[in-house]
C-alpha cells in the first residue's frame with residue numbers, strides 16, 4: 528500500500544552513525560522522502576567509513592551534514608535541532624547511544640540530539656554481546672525513561688557472519704515507527720490529569736533506621752513518562768529519584784502518611800489515579816527519639832497498620848474517575864487481583880507475580896495480568912515501558928466511551 532505524501536511538510540533529521548547497517552539508512556531516507564518528508568541527513572565521521580556522503584546527499588532533501596564546523600550555518604546543530612519535527616538515528620551505535628544518554632555533544636549528531644525538543648527515534652544496531660552489555664541496556668533504559676522511542680534491533684545475520692540479536696530493524700519498521708510518533712495524538716489521556724505513585728515507602732524506626740521494601744520506582748516512573756507522552760498532565764508521587772520529564776510534576780515523599788496526603792491532594796482533580804507504589808502496610812509506633820543505642824538491647828518494635836490509600840480513594844471515588852491498583856502476588860494472581868478490584872472499588876488491577884524471574888521489584892522488566900471487571904489480559908515479560916503502555920491502553924478503554932474530555 529502506498530503512503531506517498533503522508534509525511535509531507537515534515538522536517539525529519541536522519542542521523543547515521545558508524546555501523547555496517549549504515550547502508551540501510553539509505554533506504555530509510557528514500558522511503559521518508561517518497562512519503563513527502565523534507566529529510567536532512569547527518570553522518571558521523573565513522574558513518575563515512577561505511578557509506579559515501581554523495582549517496583545520502585543525492586537521495587535526501589539537502590546535502591549531508593557531517594561537522595559542527597564545516598556547515599554554511601555557524602550553529603548547524605541548533606538549526607537542525609530546532610527545525611526538526613522528529614530525529615531518527617539509524618543505525619545508532621553503542622557509542623552514540625552512550626553519548627546521548629550522558630548528554631555529551633562531541634559531534635554534530637549528538638549535539639543535534641541534545642539541542643532538540645522534537646521526538647527522537649533511536650534504532651540500535653550492534654553485535655549481540657554489545658547489545659546485551661549492562662552498560663548499553665542501562666543507557667537504553669535511561670533514554671526510554673526520557674521518552675525517547677526505541678526501535679529494538681532484530682534477530683538475524685550480523686557483520687562477520689554471526690547470527691543473533693542486534694541487527695538493525697527493517698527500514699519499513701523504522702519508517703512505520705516515525706509515522707506512529709508523528710501521527711496526531713488519538714489518546715484519550717490528552718489533557719487529562721493522571722496521578723501516579725511510585726517506589727517503596729520508608730517507615731522510621733528511630734532517627735536513622737527505617738522499614739523499607741524492594742520497590743525501585745521504575746514501573747511507576749515508566750507509567751508517568753508514558754502518560755505524559757500521551758498528552759496527560761501528570762502528578763508523580765514518588766519515593767525514588769526521577770529524572771525530570773516535561774509534563775510530569777514530581778512530589779517527593781518518604782512515608783505512607785506523606786504519600787497518602789500527597790495522593791489525596793492530587794486526587795481531588797485527577798481523572799486517573801494509578802497506585803504503583805509499594806506502600807508499607809505497617810509502621811513502627813512510637814518512633815524512638817534519636818538513635819536507638821546497641822547498648823540498650825534489641826528495640827521493642829511495635830507496629831500499627833497504615834491507612835490504605837487506595838481503599839480510601841475507592842470509597843470516595845468521583846463518577847468518571849478511573850482508579851488503578853497494583854497487586855504484588857506470589858500465588859493465585861488473578862483471584863487475588865479480582866478480590867482487590869471488588870474490595871477497593873477499583874476499575875483495574877495490574878497483578879504481577881513477583882516470585883517469577885525478572886518480574887516486579889527492582890527489575891527493568893515486568894510481566895503482568897491486567898484485570899478489569901469484564902476481562903483479563905496477560906502482558907508477557909517485557910521492559911517496564913512496554914508494560915506501562917499496556918496499562919495505559921487499559922486505562923484509555925476504561926475512559927471510553929462515556930467520559931470524553933470536553
Ligand code: PMT
Nearest residue numbers: 742743744745746802805806835836837852853855888889
Ligand atoms: O518499583 P519497581 O521496582 O519497578 O517494582 C514495581 C512493583 C513490584 C512495586 C509494582 O509492580 C507493584 O506490584 N506495586 C504494588 C506493590 C504492592 O504494595 O502491592 P499490594 O498488593 O501490597 O498493594 C495493593 C495496592 O494497594 C497497590 O496499588 C498499593 O499501592 C496500594 N496500597 C497498599 C497499601 C496501602 N497502605 N495503601 C495502598 O494504597
